[in-house]
Amino acid sequence: MLSKIKNLFISFFSSLKLTIVLLLIIAIVSILGTVIPQGVDVSGKIESDLLNTFKFLQLFDVYHSLWFILLMVLLSLNLIVCSLKKAPAAWKLYSIIPSPDRKKPFENIPLDRILRLQKDKDQVIGIVKNILLKKYKRFRKKDLDEITFLYGEKGAFSHFGIYIIHMSILIIITGAIVGSLMGFEGIMNIPEGESSNIARLVRHNKVKKFDFTIRCDAFSIEYYSNGMPKEYRSSLSFIKDDKVAYQGPLLVNHPITFQDIRFYQASYGKMPGGKAHLNVKKGDENPNQLTAMQNDSFYFKEEDAAITIKRVEKNFMNIGPAVLIAVQTSDADFTFWVIKNLSRLKSQIPGLFEKFPKFDPGSFKPYNFTLNKIEDTYYTGIQLSYDPGVSIVATGSFIIIIGIFVTFFSSHKKIWVRVEGEGEQVKLSVAGTSSKDPVALQREINNILKNIKNELGEA
Amino acid sequence: MMINTVILSWVTFVYFLSSIFYILKLVTGKQLPGIIATYISLFGIIVQTIALILRWIESYKLGIGHAPLSNLYESLIFFAWVIVLLYLIIEWRIKSRKLGAFIIPFAFIAMAFASFSPNVKSRIQPLIPALQSNWLISHVISSFLGYAAFTIAFGLALMYFLKGDERKRKNGFFSRILPSKDILDELAYQSIVMGFIFLTLGIITGSVWAYSAWGSYWSWDPKETWSLITWLIYATILHSRFVRGWRGKRMAILSMIGFASVLFTYFGVNYLPGLHSYF
Ligand code: HEM
Numbered sequence: 054m055l056s057k058i059k060n061l062f063i064s065f066f067s068s069l070k071l072t073i074v075l076l077l078i079i080a081i082v083s084i085l086g087t088v089i090p091q092g093v094d095v096s097g098k099i100e101s102d103l104l105n106t107f108k109f110l111q112l113f114d115v116y117h118s119l120w121f122i123l124l125m126v127l128l129s130l131n132l133i134v135c136s137l138k139k140a141p142a143a144w145k146l147y148s149i150i151p152s153p154d155r156k157k158p159f160e161n162i163p164l165d166r167i168l169r170l171q172k173d174k175d176q177v178i179g180i181v182k183n184i185l186l187k188k189y190k191r192f193r194k195k196d197l198d199e200i201t202f203l204y205g206e207k208g209a210f211s212h213f214g215i216y217i218i219h220m221s222i223l224i225i226i227t228g229a230i231v232g233s234l235m236g237f238e239g240i241m242n243i244p245e246g247e248s249s250n251i252a253r254l255v256r257h258n259k260v261k262k263f264d265f266t267i268r269c270d271a272f273s274i275e276y277y278s279n280g281m282p283k284e285y286r287s288s289l290s291f292i293k294d295d296k297v298a299y300q301g302p303l304l305v306n307h308p309i310t311f312q313d314i315r316f317y318q319a320s321y322g323k324m325p326g327g328k329a330h331l332n333v334k335k336g337d338e339n340p341n342q343l344t345a346m347q348n349d350s351f352y353f354k355e356e357d358a359a360i361t362i363k364r365v366e367k368n369f370m371n372i373g374p375a376v377l378i379a380v381q382t383s384d385a386d387f388t389f390w391v392i393k394n395l396s397r398l399k400s401q402i403p404g405l406f407e408k409f410p411k412f413d414p415g416s417f418k419p420y421n422f423t424l425n426k427i428e429d430t431y432y433t434g435i436q437l438s439y440d441p442g443v444s445i446v447a448t449g450s451f452i453i454i455i456g457i458f459v460t461f462f463s464s465h466k467k468i469w470v471r472v473e474g475e476g477e478q479v480k481l482s483v484a485g486t487s488s489k490d491p492v493a494l495q496r497e498i499n500n501i502l503k504n505i506k507n508e509l510g511e512a
Numbered sequence: 513m514m515i516n517t518v519i520l521s522w523v524t525f526v527y528f529l530s531s532i533f534y535i536l537k538l539v540t541g542k543q544l545p546g547i548i549a550t551y552i553s554l555f556g557i558i559v560q561t562i563a564l565i566l567r568w569i570e571s572y573k574l575g576i577g578h579a580p581l582s583n584l585y586e587s588l589i590f591f592a593w594v595i596v597l598l599y600l601i602i603e604w605r606i607k608s609r610k611l612g613a614f615i616i617p618f619a620f621i622a623m624a625f626a627s628f629s630p631n632v633k634s635r636i637q638p639l640i641p642a643l644q645s646n647w648l649i650s651h652v653i654s655s656f657l658g659y660a661a662f663t664i665a666f667g668l669a670l671m672y673f674l675k676g677d678e679r680k681r682k683n684g685f686f687s688r689i690l691p692s693k694d695i696l697d698e699l700a701y702q703s704i705v706m707g708f709i710f711l712t713l714g715i716i717t718g719s720v721w722a723y724s725a726w727g728s729y730w731s732w733d734p735k736e737t738w739s740l741i742t743w744l745i746y747a748t749i750l751h752s753r754f755v756r757g758w759r760g761k762r763m764a765i766l767s768m769i770g771f772a773s774v775l776f777t778y779f780g781v782n783y784l785p786g787l788h789s790y791f
Pocket of ligand 1: 072128218219460
């Protein structure tokens with residue numbers, strides 16, 4: 054009973070039909086995944102039976118769904134069982150060296166593979182032996198009455214090519230599963246000059262908090278003359294335990310690895326508002342520079358006042374850059390605008406401050422504010438990923454290339470040479486077999502014949 | 513228009529001419545048109561190579577130097593170039609000019625599409641940062657070698673179908689002029705193997721690029737997914753031949769399905785929702 058189940062299991066999982074069916078199912082599922090939008094959050098949106106069915110079948114996240122993993126597991130079982138079943142045969146093909154005096158290979162060989170030589174037989178045998186020994190790792194010789202048989206073979210390893218390929222596919226699947234179970238991917242948007250230690254995870258709507266902080270010291274973009282971005286880079290500091298543990302530029306295509314997590318320059322954007330450069334003048338004193346972003350606050354000690362930059366507008370009411378400042382003291386609470394093009398506005402609207410007291414940059418006495426410029430500020434969009442499966446997948450990819458070369462570009466070639474006396478002459482016949490490449494075998498044999506003739510001075 | 517695009521649009525006509533002569537050769541069975549066709553193709557590929565080098569140099573003069581492999585126009589031109597190159601190698605190896613009539617026209621179509629479709633921009637464009645990568649160059653080269661090999665397999669499959677039944681007494685026109693089915697089948701198989709190897713390399717180099725540019729070696733974007741689908745289809749084809757010994761007509765049908773998938777991977781994915789489609 055048990056052996057019956059075992060046999061059933063083996064015959065089911067070693068069948069190529071299963072392989073083809075699985076490969077096609079995976080192809081079809083993958084097609085579905087490119088047609089149905091993936092990774093969208095459909096909860097709470099339109100409820101319909103179809104949508105719910107799709108959700109139940111995990112069709113909005115096909116590639117991470119349970120049954121996709123199940124398909125991978127079935128495919129792996131298929132590969133393992135089939136390989137184990139066929140391995141002994143391959144091992145036999147690899148390890149068994151046929152006897153040198155076989156007759157069959159010599160049946161029906163073309164006439165040009167037979168040489169008749171006016172030479173000493175032992176000399177011929179010696180030369181053939183040398184040639185075969187030089188080119189073939191495995192060599193056998195056998196003397197039978199008046200006939201000498203020589204045998205050489207190479208490329209036996211090619212029988213393992215497909216096992217190498219199949220094994221590498223198992224390795225790649227393993228690496229992919231390790232990565233998807235133990236790894237994560239996230240996004241961080243950090244404004245220039247600021248820090249963060251929290252990443253939003255791409256899947257599952259979760260966040261991750263790190264035991265280190267990333268500070269974006271600067272962000273810059275270089276443009277081509279047509280306005281397309283040429284390069285963007287963030288200068289990052291990775292801060293751990295209040296110390297800068299790593300500092301360096303992050304560029305597209307040049308990720309940074311920190312604590313096994315890889316950080317990529319993925320995107321960038323402008324912060325709403327921007328960075329305002331203000332001059333603050335107190336009475337007749339020299340003006341002070343003030344640089345601020347929206348929602349920044351300052352404390353003016355002498356007046357015991359809190360100043361907040363409420364808004365930074367690049368084009369306020371079509372009159373250009375302007376900043377809205379809120380002032381809070383113990384007995385007052387007011388706001389006023391600082392406009393860059395104030396003198397122009399004043400000449401357009403006589404008596405501006407009487408009509409619009411809020412446009413008076415000297416509202417907060419004894420200070421006078423002027424706005425120099427508003428600069429764009431950027432945030433850098435950093436993608437990060439941790440994937441312990443990468444090295445496994447890379448190993449598998451490397452091995453698959455080796456396997457492909459062994460499978461398709463090598464073949465098991467066996468060469469038999471028979472040397473016998475024929476009256477005054479020596480008759481030499483060359484025969485061979487190849488596991489798959491008859492053209493290469495032909496070339497091989499022609500080469501051997503040429504070499505023999507050369508050595509004997511008969512070319 | 514820049515000089516290289518002018519030359520390349522002329523190369524389109526060269527390949528058209530060469531297609532005509534290959535067809536003449538096939539139909540008449542005479543040697544001369546075939547020899548002319550070979551020389552025209554050789555001329556075409558040499559001129560095309562020069563134009564590509566000019567384009568490369570020109571991009572450096574514009575201050576945005578990069579290999580001419582970075583947008584749809586350039587990929588189509590390179591595609592045609594690889595088809596002609598592979599074909600000439602095959603012609604030289606099998607010493608027959610009968611296949612040209614079913615392969616060189618694909619190079620002509622790709623060139624014509626690149627040069628004359630209003631949707632394909634021939635300007636040299638600067639590279640956005642993500643595309644500035646040597647892995648990307650090896651990725652594009654191996655992928656297009658793969659695509660070209662599959663295209664050749666498709667041309668051979670077409671010939672296989674036109675050939676009809678060899679054993680019939682009264683052979684049709686195509687049956688008389690085309691190479692034997694065994695040869696077509698064997699060549700198609702070898703092309704598929706070449707294509708499969710290059711596609712495998714293309715997927716691997718592509719994921720190395722993705723790993724250095726996008727944060728993950730595989731993110732199931734439509735282009736990636738479709739290249740995997742194509743890979744799976746050709747893997748199925750190869751297995752049905754290795755293990756089941758499928759040959760001939762079945763292989764021809766399968767290689768047409770595979771080619772449809774190649775076309776979709778190349779052009780179709782741009783119509784699907786996705787993140788990064790450059791080609
Ligand atoms: C996609 C993953 C793959 C799977 C699941 C797979 C699965 C299998 C299975 C189960 C068999 C054994 C069938 C049998 O002998 O009855 C087989 C055979 C074979 N596979 Fe694959 N394979 C895969 C990829 C490849 C690749 C990439 C190649 C090479 C290009 C390849 C080449 C072969 C060959 C040559 C055989 C025939 C072995 C023989 O005749 O003993 N396979 N494959």
